Amino acid sequence: MDNFVVSARKYRPQTFDTVVGQGHITTTLKNAIKNGQLAHAFLFCGPRGVGKTTCARILAKTINCENLQSSGEACDVCPSCKRFNEGTSLNIHELDAASNNSVDDIRALVEQVRFAPQAGKYKVYIVDEVHMLSSSAFNAFLKTLEEPPSYAIFILATTEKHKILPTILSRCQIFDFKRITNQDTVGHLQDIATKEHIDTEKAALQLIAQKSDGCMRDSLSILDKIVSFTNGEVTYQNTLEHLNILDDEYYFQLLDSLVIQDMAGALLLYDQINKKGFEGDLVLNGFAGFIRNLLVCQQPKALSLLDVVEALQPKYQEMASKVAPSFLISALNILNQAEVEYKMARNKRLHVEMALIKLNFLQQAIELAVEDQGKVVKKKQIDGPIAYRERVIAGFGAGTKKAAASVEIAKPTAQKSSPDNGSSLHIEPPLRPRPAAPEKITTTPDTRTEADIRRQDQVMAPTEPRPLEHKLEGSTGNTLTRPSKKNLLDAIKAKVGREYEVKEVENPEPLTMEKLQPLWDEFADSLLAQGKHSASNTFNAAILTIQSDELFQIEVQAVTQKKIIEHEKMILLDYLQKHFKNRLLTFTLYVPPSAMEVKLPPSSRERFDAMVQKNGALLALKNQLKLNLDY
Incomplete structure (x- = not known):
């Protein structure tokens, strides 16, 4: 049986014209050879598998050709070219700096430079992975690299240019190799498949090009493996199977389930994917790339960035037109975060399912309130004191008594008072069974904006249609007609209808020492009743100072006292905010510098x-x- 030669070696370019995807490099080198403007040192840098060492060998072969062509290419028939093709040329020396990176190796190389070539014009020294040389080896190489003999040419190749000393870079002519595009890779693979009589599908070759990520050597290795796996027939399906790539069809089905909020369908589809042997991080990464391609499809100018096979491009564009950009951007953020945290998760499957559940309810989270004219309302930060909010929630259960849920909404500072002198506006709720003793739940202070409050109450509102115009009756009997442009309170009233009783709460009470000190002492007494004697003594010894309408200062005499108050901070703030009806109320702690000094x-x-x-x-x-x- 003949010795098998991999495609990466068998079809390695032998002339500049056969180099794929590096036209800016090969054209420059050919012109330099024709014009006799060769530098004495070159540095070829770029990603792996893009042709750095190949171009170095072609350059060494071409400059020693005895019958140079007018196009700047080697003739391939002269004795020098034949010796090079056979690997017996004495004018070319290759050094692997990854395994020969010491000072002694460089000194041995420098010693060889002193001898002129026996045949040909130049002796070419190719140093691969030159960034692996030690600092001492670089320094030993400097003088020779700066002023070599006229017959010596150095070609350095590296994938990490930033690791090379600046003194080396300044002595070389630098050529930056770029990644090979998918289109060039597909064309080269098609030529090789034709020469080897391999049946291939273009979609399969495009998939191989995407997997190789611009590395021609990797793409040729993948092609060899798939040919062996499929016995000479490369199709899209067997390429997916061999490369362990999840078909895009699964991502289309998954997105369809998430858009219609079919959580069960999405989880069952992930279960099906999981049973096929695909790990969760692969699913997250693939779905993120799928979302990225949909975002690209929504911009006609960016269609060239679409990284999918040609057969699927129309389907991507069709799906992109059905999904809002806000959903895609938020989904991409969730998937990226889930992929970052995947390695730290103990239950990998549950971690992926949680990400899918978030995506399932993502549309509700990004809905924006719309005015009557159809304009999107941006979130507005509420300035000034905000009243403490309470909500009485009645549970469902067997019972004969009727109860109404009561919701108190903070009055916006920009809203004008109603004509009935602040009287409560009541909308009678329909009777429904409630328990005899509804449980009262007091929410903790929050910092939500007006838009946040509006969206929450919209979700609580009944789904049955309400008339656009209705009348509200105050305590004085006056009838008010809702204006065309709704403010926040009117919008809430229109949404909740008769389900809830909407009231306006009082304005926040001013922060005064006359009220703050008794509340402070009362809180200290409650700590004492709980058996927290140290905490109670600390609160009694603290000195209070009002700084503004929403801020007061607590002065203590020791760091330990400061930590005790910080331990009770959340309960204390909830207690004070409720009594002052101001959820922005807070405090700062102050310890004198003398107490911080350690004697x-x-x-x-x-x-x-x-x-x-x-x-x-x-x-x-x-x-x-x-x-x-x-x-």
Whole structure:
């Protein structure tokens, strides 16, 4: 049986014209050879598998060709070219700097440079992975690299240019190789498949090009493996199977389930994917790439960035037109975060399912309130004090008594008072069974905006249609007609209809010492009743100072007292905010600098100096006995 040669070696380019995807490099080198403007040192840098070493060998072969073509290419028939093709040329020396990176290796190379070539014009030294050389080896190479003999040419190749010393870079002519595009890779693979009589599908070759990520050597290795796997027939399906790539059809089905909020369908589809042997991080990464391609499809100018096979491009564009950009951007953010945290998760499957559940309810989270004119309302930060909010929630259960849920909404600062002098506006709720004793739940203070409050109450509102115009009756009997442009309170009333009783709460109470101090003492007494004697004493010893309408300062005399108050901070704030009806109320802690200082015991030298001041004879005794202090 003949010895098998992999495609990466068998079809390695032998001339500049056969190099794929590096036209800017090959054209420059050919022109330099034709015009006799060759530099004495070259640095080829770029990603792996893009042709750096190949171009170095072609350059070495071409400059020693005895019958150079007018196009700047080697003839391939002269003795020098034949010796090069057979690997017996004495004018080309290759050094792998990854395994020969010491000073002695470079010194041996420098010694060889002193000898002129026996045949040909130039001796070419190719140093691959030059960034692996040690600093001492680089320094030993500097002088020779700067002023080599006229017949010596150095070609350095590296994938990490930033690791090379600047003194080396300044002595070389630098060529930056770029990644090979998918289109060039597909064309080269198609040519090789034609020469090898391999049946291939273009979609399969495009998939191989995407997997190789611009590396021609990787793409040729993948092609060899798939040919062996499929016995000479490369199709899209067997390429997916061999490369362990999830078909895009699964991502289309998954997105369809998420858009219609079919959580069960999405989880069952992921279960099906999981049973096929695909890990969760692969699913997250693939789905994120799928979302990215949909975002690209929504911009006609960016269609060239679409990284999918040609057969699926129309389907991507069709799906992109059905999904909002806000959903795609938020989904991409969730998937990226889930992929980052995947390695730290103990239950990998549950971690992926949680990400899918978030995506399932993502549309509700990104809905924006719309005015009557159809304009999107941006979130507005509420300035000034905001009243403390309470909500009484009645549970469902068997019972004969009727109860109404009561919701208190903070009155916006920009809203004008109603004509009925602040009287409550009531909308009678329909009767429904409630328990005899509804449980009262008090929410903790929050910092939500007006838009947040509006969206929450919209979700709580009944789904049955309400008339656009209705009348609200106040305590004075006046009838108010809702204006065309709704404010926040009117919008809430229109949404909730008759389900809830909407009331306007009082304005926040001013922060005064007359009310703050009794509340503070009362809280300290409650701590004492709980058996927290240290905390109660700390609160009693604290000094309060009002800084503004929403801020007061607590002065304590020790760091330990500060930590005790910080431990009770959440309960204390909830207690004070409720009594002042201001959920923005807060405080700061202050410890005097003198309390922060740590007093160390006196050293031996300090104690001795103090004793000398009282009795000077001690110093004379110390000097006479030649004693030393123990520091």
